[in-house]
Amino acid sequence: ARTSVVNATGSEKPVTVVSTVKDPEGKTVAHARSTLTVAADTTRDATQDITVDTPRLWSLDTPRLYTLETELRVGDETTDRYRTPFGIRHVTIDPDHGLTVNGEYTKLQGVNLHHDLGGLGAAFNRDAFVRQLTIMKSMGVNALRTSHNPPAPEVVEVCERLGIVMMVEAFDCWRTGKTAHDYGRFFDEYCEADTAEMVGAARNSPAVIMWSIGNEITDSTSTPGLAMAQRIIDAIKRTDDTRPIVIGSNKYRGGPPAPGSAADLMLAKVDGLGLNYNIASSVDALHARYPHLFLFESETSSATSSRGAYQEPERLNTAENQTPGKREASAYDNNIVNWAASGEYELKKERDRPFLTGQFLWSGIDYIGEPTPYKVFPVKASFFGAVDTAGFPKDAYYLFKSQWTSEPMVHLVPMNWTDHRPGETVEVWAYANVDTVELFLNGHSLGVRRFDTKKTTDGRTYLETTEATGDDKTVTTGPYPGSYTSPNNSAGKL
Structure with a gap:
């Protein structure tokens, strides 16, 4: 622990620095004490070695925080206290x-x-x-x-x-x-x-x-x-x-x-x-x-999108796929x-x-400024976010959630069905982290789709469909134009 001690008293002072480490529950687990002399109107650093036995680590799942309490004493008087939260992790x-x-x-x-x-x-x-x-x-x-x-x-x-x-x-x-x-x-x-x-x-x-x-x-x-x-x-x-x-x-x-x-x-x-x-x-x-x-x-x-707006899912990666007559961008992950x-x-x-x-x-959330893809009044925000400025998730939120979380979930695209007429064909996508999804309409099953279980080159397991998904606009040749091919797939490597 390195503590900068400032003497603003106008005269030289001997100062005792007392450092105390407290665990996440506030229990003292380590301490140190050192004394130094600080000249008038100067700053000196006090360095102390402190050992915490069997530390409880800070991690993504268990963000445990310790506190370093620093006390300055001049004689019998405490002149300052400071608390510094910190974590122990590697x-x-x-x-x-x-x-x-x-x-x-x-x-x-x-x-x-x-x-x-x-x-x-x-x-x-x-x-x-x-x-x-x-x-x-x-x-x-x-x-x-x-x-x-x-x-x-x-x-x-x-x-x-x-x-x-x-x-x-x-x-x-x-x-x-x-x-x-x-x-x-x-x-x-x-x-x-x-x-x-x-x-x-x-x-x-x-x-x-x-x-x-x-x-x-x-x-x-x-x-x-x-x-x-x-x-x-x-x-x-x-x-x-x-x-x-x-x-x-x-x-x-x-x-x-x-x-x-x-x-x-x-x-x-x-x-x-x-x-x-x-x-x-x-x-x-x-x-x-x-x-x-x-x-x-x-x-x-x-990718830009508007919550609840859908257009032309068959048009993959065709740049800015904007809904005609509206200031909304398609949420089929194709407005790029x-x-x-x-x-x-x-x-x-x-x-x-x-x-x-x-x-x-x-970005994670739409933000004020850089209005994209619409740069006309009254639009004042970007459409890049997986979540809109009010904090409501768009479909992109569920795409990333399906890949970044393990608790079983399924989300259907489109999430808004009120714009469709009876008898109209609707292309439905399922973002999921489970291997089997069954689609029901008014209580009747429309079929089952299953993901294949695959492994990355270093052995991590994931779920993926076998058909081309048109998810890379930069590829125009190969067996599946517009499709990404995993490095461990026999079809080749991008």
Whole structure:
């Protein structure tokens, strides 16, 4: 435990630092005491070694928190007290074997969330954020990316208490801004101080497992950007050298860059690379080219949808499939922006690669700003979320829940039948994590469908249909045009 002791009394003082560790029930399990002399108007650090025997570990399922109580005493007087919550856990991220938490192989089942709270606006409200993350956790989410800014302290607190790990991110730009009034105006003067403040505020949290130096940074593939990155990296390491440093990027979608280029040299500076919207073949090429890097998907899918709106399920991956005459996007997982792919494709791509640390869906919840696919008044929000701004799940929520949770569930698409006329043909999908689904209409069975049980190349079991599902818009050839093929499937590898 390292405690910074500030003497503002105007005279030199001997100070006793008493540190007490309390377990999740408040029982004292360890303590330490040390004395140091602090000169007037100066700061000194007191460092103490404290042992907790048989610790109760913080994990995704059991987010147990200890408390370090720090007391400063001058003579017989207590001059200050401070309580620091923390957790004891062991996280590894390996370039070939992915993520482990306390020795257990784990995939990041993550989401990106902007800082707004829907109709409540951008000012932070703890209860509203707890509600958002509780809904996300019910979808199977175990990870949050703070896209693309340092989080409010309460965000970290809520994640550590719910058992959600975090990728804490600093910037959406460096010197070169993306808008007229972007952070680039302040980067040169404040980037180190702002980075240190971000890390210092969250470094004691067991939820935080990596620091990100930026998202889709324009400067990151330029020669001047190498020095900018180093400034941020050095600021992080001065404040915390225990966690990996990553960058989230859309600069490597075409695969590995030219050897010796700025984009290539940038990847020598970081421990992990977050990929935004890479197809499977580029992921594999990057893994082969940069064996020292762990890879994860910092943004995936970007499929847009409206809750209860359905159109043309036979038109798969045909870009923005908007409902004619309405400002609604089809919820058949086929309304896809031109830079991304369907949620189904992203789930399969990540599932079949044990080295991929996991993914962060763009986005968990619709957010104010970046109105997509409609950029006309009165639309003011994105349609990217698996959940709408009011907190109601869309069909995409159930797609991810079927892959990210184990409690038996079945969800039918469409969820809204009021727009259909008697006798009309309706294409029905079932998102499920059970192997057999039977469909009933007014009490009469319309048939049974079964998933096949398959295994990934590293032996993990999953359920999947055998027919082509048209879940990859980037493939136009092969036995099933438009379909993703698992690496362990005899039909070939994407």
